[in-house]
Amino acid sequence: MQEATPAPRSAGGPQAPKTVSIRDVAKEAGVSHQTVSRVVNGHPKVKESTRARVLDVIAEMGYTPNRMARALAGGAVRSVTVLTSDTSLYGASATLKGIEEAARAADFAVGISVLDTGAAQQPADVAARVSRPGEAVLVIAFDAPGVQAWQALPVGFPAAAAVERPEDGSPGDRPQLWLDDRAAAAQATRYLLGLGHETVRYLAIPSSTTRVGRRTEGWRDALRAAGKPLPEPLDAGWSPRSGYLTARSLLADPSVTAVLCGNDDLALGVLRAAREAGRDVPGDLSVVGFDDAPHAAYAHPALTTVRLDFEGLGRGCFGLLHRLLEPDTAPALPLWAEPELIVRESSGPAPSRRDRPKG
Amino acid sequence: MQEATPAPRSAGGPQAPKTVSIRDVAKEAGVSHQTVSRVVNGHPKVKESTRARVLDVIAEMGYTPNRMARALAGGAVRSVTVLTSDTSLYGASATLKGIEEAARAADFAVGISVLDTGAAQQPADVAARVSRPGEAVLVIAFDAPGVQAWQALPVGFPAAAAVERPEDGSPGDRPQLWLDDRAAAAQATRYLLGLGHETVRYLAIPSSTTRVGRRTEGWRDALRAAGKPLPEPLDAGWSPRSGYLTARSLLADPSVTAVLCGNDDLALGVLRAAREAGRDVPGDLSVVGFDDAPHAAYAHPALTTVRLDFEGLGRGCFGLLHRLLEPDTAPALPLWAEPELIVRESSGPAPSRRDRPKG
DNA sequence: AGGGGTAGTGTGAACGGTAACATTTGCCCT
DNA sequence: AGGGCAAATGTTACCGTTCACACTACCCCT
Secondary structure: OEEOOOOOOOOOOOOOOOOOOHHHHHHHHOOOHHHHHHHHOOOOOOOHHHHHHHHHHHHHHOOOOOHHHHHHOOOOOOEEEEEEOOOOOHHHHHHHHHHHHHHHHOOOEEEEEEOOOOOOOOHHHHHHOOOOOOOEEEEEEOOHHHHHHHHHOOOOOOEEEEEOOOOOOOOOOOOEEEOOHHHHHHHHHHHHHHOOOOOOEEEEOOOOOOOOOHHHHHHHHHHHHOOOOOOOOEEOOOOHHHHHHHHHHHOOOOOOOEEEEOOHHHHHHHHHHHHHOOOOOOOOOEEEOOEOOOOHHHOOOOOEEEEOOHHHHHHHHHHHHHHHHOOOOOOOOOOOOOOEEEOOOOOOOOOOOOOOOOO | OEEOOOOOOOOOOOOOOOOOOHHHHHHHHOOOHHHHHHHHOOOOOOOHHHHHHHHHHHHHHOOOOOHHHHHHOOOOOOEEEEEEOOOOOHHHHHHHHHHHHHHHHOOOEEEEEEOOOOOOOOHHHHHHOOOOOOOEEEEEEOOHHHHHHHHHOOOOOOEEEEEOOOOOOOOOOOOEEEOOHHHHHHHHHHHHHHOOOOOOEEEEOOOOOOOOOHHHHHHHHHHHHOOOOOOOOEEOOOOHHHHHHHHHHHOOOOOOOEEEEOOHHHHHHHHHHHHHOOOOOOOOOEEEOOEOOOOHHHOOOOOEEEEOOHHHHHHHHHHHHHHHHOOOOOOOOOOOOOOEEEOOOOOOOOOOOOOOOOO
16 A cells, blocks of 8 residues: 655646637637537538638647536537446446447547445435436446436436336336347246256346346246246345355255356356355256356356347447437447357256256 | 337427526525525535525525536536546456545546557547546556556646556656555465465566566565576466466476466466366465456355455545545545455465376 | 528627625624 | 724626527529
């Protein structure tokens, strides 16, 4: 732990940084400040020669529009605040990355505000996080705090969200995007069933709403469609530790041969529990994760998982918001990848009856 | 991949969101707007009864100061832009988390801007990322792009940084903080040496400067001090894959019994390479990581690593900046934890000669 | 020649705050 | 009683931008 001596307070020395404003440019170019504003904002009715001259002066003087003033004056905000709960989770952080990328490309500033997990999100709280009334907001609503924040946002608000599922009743047409977790979970489950497992257990991440999560639904869908027994899903948290604790009791049951996890971290915990229980993965037990976090491929055994294009989702969300804010100039919505099952080492054929450890 | 129909453009309907300004509050409370401003900013010379009344009205009307206007008017900026390169790396994201936490506590808005890795950071580029001339900046400079951005920042700029190492020559007193990586690496190395290993190999993360990294230095220090052979450090990247590839050739050498890695991700890769090479960890080979990322405890075997308090570092950096910006009101610098060696399963006594696989 | 559109430009007033200075009030002192 | 001072409050200007509108040319039409 070290600290350099702080630099002396900038005492507004002889050479004040001298910010160059739109009026400075105007004077230099011999036009009114409003004309400069028009040039900067690409207004069509400016004579070509004037535009060129102004642009020259701008380049020469190194003028940059002041975002604050621009926003204050009621112009385009060009700034988004991302509301998210836990950036240490892969899904959220990858989505954020996508948003930032797209926002930067569109010359938007991006702010970030982390939601307190636990505390319910009051409309007033949420509003207070936004720098300016009317400032745009992007919510990463994969968990309960996120969804609450999203719902707490006044409807007129320029905002979009990445959600786990679209809201049920209520105004169903808010600008929001989601990945098809349900189909992805169903696909993973079918894969395991196809390997000969009699059924698949599911370790659920916390649901973002009062209803059961989409991934849980997908898992159920597949089980039902295959006419397999449908056990209770197991409620877990987000962390490896949570997966470990939940799996410890589950794996005492020798009939459990396949476990689908709500995310890769849980799967990591399950892997450890399996090791401790003396269960060979994938020999005795197949474990499948979700998300394809960066470390999933380097677990032991390497995790079979479902790759989700969170970055693409983030880009999409920003695009949605952009289109909302600037319907005429915003580019078309970018595409993102479908969920994809990545088969690695942690899953395999169901153990044949005689190999299976005796109950 | 799904998309809800975008909400119709908010057409400024009958009930415009009607933002409540300082003048609205003033009128309602029967005072001048300036008095409201004074109350909001905790100016001392306001009569207690007036203050109470104004505060009541503020609460009642739900007034929130407009950040933009405040900044425009030349008040305190109360906003930081964090410059970072790769948020998917644990160190950077944890530091960001700490910054955000401290910033929120101090009622600062935080913006984020991701540096292009690869491209050199030009002063102009960096300046352009900042919303307003004079806006404060916090740089997470653990890698080369970060350091370049930090160096490209004009000296007068209100900025602070979390760095791998303090800059060498140059103005050595810029506001910056760092964790004692060097001591931490030395500690880990001593620990391994104490376990009987003849020497320790080191997989280096890329250095943030032209010089060798601090962790590398610490490792060298310990080896030298113990009079042990000092092999060349191995240059790796940041990812598990990089650790895997680097370790693959290294582990062919049976005399290698202890590997220290520049981060936990590299260690994950080494673990996999060890498995493939038929090396038992920790029996034949000890592997030690760095950072104590969340998944380190759930690797197989669980990683021995050095816990670094990145969140604390982030809080500290923000505190440094805060003190710079508001010397009179900013609280004292928060403390953060010293690096700490966390011994788990991936390290153990050096194999005795006769156990060691034959070269 | 006068009327009407339109391209190009300028003017003044916001936007919501803070800073600097002006003003009012109340108290103490001589 | 009047001068001096400090506390409490009000007034005005300004930050850098956009918006709404006014204005000037100029062209086209009848």
